[in-house]
Amino acid sequence: MTCLDRETFNSFPELDSEVKELIHFSLMRPHVVEAAREWVAEGFxxxxxxxxxxxxxxxxxxxxxxIEDFLYQYGFVEQDEEGALYEVETILR
Structure with a gap:
């Protein structure tokens, strides 16, 4: 799994910090990347x-x-009462 460094992130000034955090979150979780690959394969x-x-x-x-909608719709994150996102634990069987 690869990870974007700060310099690379800074080269995308159009992305706000929350989106950058969610992208980093996604890249650090192989199961999220795999779901994204499946979404691309099905949709395109x-x-x-x-x-x-x-x-x-x-x-x-x-x-x-x-990315926020993707993570939420696929059950990787949920929102608390204050609107903050938190990770949903994935249990593999």
């Missing part, structure tokens, strides 16, 4: 997600869907 049948890096997949999901 002419694209082979295995031809793209983890970063390209996550940034593509953010561009097309919004």
């Amino acid at each position: 049948p002419d694209i082979n997600p295995n031809d793209y890096s983890d970063e390209e997949i996550i940034f593509g999901v953010n561009d097309e869907f919004g």
